[in-house]
Amino acid sequence: MTRDIRNIAIAVASVLVVLIITVLLFIFGESDIALIFALVGVPIIIVVASAWYIKSVKQRRLEDPAARVKERELRSVCGNLVHLRNRMHAIEDAHSIAIPESVSEIAVVESSLAEIGGGIDPDNQSITCDQELIKSVTLFAVRNTAESLEQTETQLVERLYDAAIKHGEDVHAKLETLSDAGYGIESHRSELASLAQPAKNLDEITYYLDRLKIITEDVLRGCVDDAKKLAEYHTGDTSAAQVEDALNKQDYSGAVSTLEQDIATLKTATEEEFQAYRSSLVSAIDTTIDAVNTFNVANVADATGATGAIDDKKFMEFKETVVALLSPEKLVQLNEIGDAFVKHCQEIVDRMHAELSDTETQIKEFMVPDYFWKESGLEEKEYALDTEKIESVAASFASMICELMPALHADRKAYKILNSYHQTVERQIKKGLVSNGSVPEADLKVAHPEDFLRLYDYYHPDASYSNRTLHLAEGAKMIENPLTITVTGADLDAEAEADTCENAIRDAKITIVRGSGIGVTLHQITGGDGSVTIENPGDGKYQLIVDADQYRRHEGTIVLPAERIDIKLERLGIKDYLCREKERSIRDNLKRYSSDVLKELDRAGVVSSEFEMYINKEYRACVLYILAEEYPNLRFVSSGSEYLVYDEQKMMSRLIDSAKAINKDTYTISDLDIPLPDGEVLHLIEIAREAGTHIAMEQHDAT
Known part of the structure; x- marks a missing residue:
């Protein structure tokens, strides 16, 4: 039908051309010539076009109606053959797996296609069809060839599947060979074990073969690296180049053989070094374990009960691993364990030295008497292990912890006593002196009572220690100064304030922290009456911190002695909830965050916290609140689950304009069409009234 339309269009166009030429001849030439041209030209064109049309119709009637179907299916079969052959060659190139039977079968199918008119160019694989030959064959012959190709593909998949399974078994065998030779391939072995066998599907078989290739080459290259590391301890020579060449040729068996030869050579070359280093490392680990055990025994026996024992599990793990390494090819792993051992020893020494330094720094803050504690002198000393030999590491480690151990134990004991004294025991002793004038050791129910009583003697000139008892000095008096702190809310009315309990x-x-001198920190919690009494906190300047739920924190300085301190806390406001830990960052960048908000306020007069800003959503309400603080014409309000800020003057003007436009005696809030909560609309009405504009509201809205 399309061809008929095209032919008719050509005929019509030809007639139009003749007519145009006739008109031109009539205008610019003689009329007789134009008339003759028209009378002769048009019939000739009509006759030629008719003959052409009749010929094309006859030609189509002579065509085989099935020819186009046969050609289409023949081209499809040829395309499938090209695709199958390309995939087969790709697998052969990538994995060196050739299936000669399938190659022959594909060639037979290609020959059959040629016999029925299908041709495939061997160079560019383009497909051609012989039209005359196609006419002479049946559609059945084409489809029969297609079935032959499908059978060929099925047989190819079967053969490839068998080849892939065998290939996988070969890879397993190669890995076992390398493992037996002494290479560490455990991670690759588990990776190979997790690779499931493929289904009998060309795509899955191809994926399986690709994964096998990746695993195999990773294993072989990893073995090359291991051999290089081992060779560094002896000759430095390996057959890495030969292995890489074998990999490029996909000669995995050759690569495995080369690696076996390398490891065998290196085993012989490193045998003596391996045995010597292994023996030294085991001896060094034993030395450190003995030193650690000695330290831990002394630590347990420490009368202070201080914790801080060294965990020897890591050393035991080192030893177990080293003892299990029996073959020279493990020399690299052995050296890695040796490096880890040295690092672990240094970390222990550094940790002990750091603890000693920190503890002595804290002890110095107590301004202790010389008789009680003396600085070890080890704080500024450098502690670096002798790493020239592995035995030297162990010896220097043992020496260092033996030097640090007694000083660290003494520091721990001193700090524990001093800290307990200033936290609690000092007040207990003072209370005893107030009550009895003396405190014998037996009355002080703590460990090391003598040390505590002597410390009190040192810190308090009005007391002296002798004969296992602390006495008040002659003529001295103990004045007890209890401190009462009362915490109340500052947001209650005057009537409520009169009732302290309410x-x-x-x-x-x-929390009370001494600002200078001996560090003292006291923690207390108020009772039901909002107060707490602290006995004898000691004179001096303190930092006072008060925290309570739903109230703002109070921080300040107090000077003792004082009988009573009253603290009033302000209840947390909406700003505290919206801007907690956000205000500083917002104020630092307020200009950038608020630019769009101010533009929207200028346009609409109101902005909600849902408005898109250059800041995260959880910060937006705080931005609006801070803007309301910064600009006196802005008012911040909450509305349901969101927050609003609006320009009072702009919204009041809008309210007045809306009321004038409606022009009623009384209005409802909905009449005024102001996008604010009802309470804020009434607030605007009140402002308008104060400015001289009265807007009467209906009774139920006015309330």
């Missing part, structure tokens, strides 16, 4: 804040957390 105004009290229970469970407020009070």
Whole structure:
């Protein structure tokens, strides 16, 4: 039908051309010539076009109706053959797996295609069809050839599957050979074990072969690296180039053989070095284990009960691993363990030295008497292990912890006593002196009572220690100065403030920290009456911190002695909830965050926290709140689950304009069409009234 339309269009166009020429001849030439041209030209064109049309119709009637179907299916079969052959060659190139039977079968199918008119160019694999030959064959012959190709593909898949399974078994065998030779391939063995056999499908078989190739080459290259590392301890020579060449040729068997020869040569070359280093490392580990055990025994026996024993599990793990390494090819792993052993020893020494330094720094803050504790002198000393030989590492490690151990134990004991004294025991002793005038060791229910009583003697000139008892000095008096701290809320009305209990804040957390001198930190919690009494906190300047749920933290400085301190806490406001840990970052970048908000306010008069800003959503309400603080014409309000900020003057003007436009005696809030909560609309009405514009509201809205 399309061809008929095209022919008719050509005929019509020809007639139009003749007519145009006739008109031109009539205008610019003689009319007789134009008339003759028209009378002769048009019939000739019609006759020629008709003959052409009749010929094309006859030609189509003579065509075989099935020829186009046969050609289409023949081209499809040829394309499938090209695709199958390409995949077969790709597998052969990638994995060196050839299937000669399938090659022959594909050639037979290609020959059959040629016999029925299908041709495949061997160079560019383009497909051609012999039209005359196609006419002489049946559609059945084409489809029969297609079935032959399908059978060929099925047989190819079967053969490839068998070849892939055998290839996988070969890879397993090669890995075992390398493992037996002494290479470490455990990770690759597990990776290979996790690779499932493929289904009888060309895509899955190809994927399986690709994975096998990757695993195999990774294993072989890893073995080359291992051999290089081992060779560094002896000759430095390996057959890496030969292995890489074998990999490029996919000669995996050759690569494995080369690696076996390498490891055998290196085993012989490194046997003596391996045995010597292994023996030295075992001896060094034993030395460190003995030193650690000695330290731990002394640590347990320490009367202070201080913790800090050295965990010897790591050393035991080192030893177990080294003892299990029996073959020279493990020399690299043995050296890695040796390096880890040295690092672990240094870390232990560094940790002990750091603890000693930190503890002595804290002890110095207590301004201790010389008789009680003396600085070890080890704080500034450098502790670096002698790493020239592995035996030297162990010896220097043992020497260092033996030097650090007694000093560290003494520091731990001193710090524990001093800390306990200043935290609690000092007040216990003082209380005993107030009550009895003396405190014998037997009355002080703590370990090392003599040390505590002598410390009190040192820190307090009004007391002296002798004959296992602490006495007040002659003429001295103990003045007990209890401190009462009361915490109340500052947000209650005057009537409530008159009732201390009603105004009290229970469970407020009070922290008192001495600002100078001997470090003392006291922690207290208020009771039901909002107060707490601290006995004898000691004179001096303290930092006072008070925390309570739903209230703002109080931080300040107090000077003792004092009988009573009253603290009023302000309740957390909406700003505290919206801007907690956000305000500083917002204020630092307020100009950038607020630019779009201010533009929207100028346009609409109101912005909600849902408005898109250059800041995360959880910060937006705080931005609006801070803007309301910065600009006196802005008002911040909450509305359901969101927050709003609006320009009072702009929204009031809008309110007045809306009321004038409606022009009623009384209005409802909905009449005014102001996008604010009802309470804020009434607020604007009140502002308008104060400015001289009265807007009467209906009774139920006015309330």
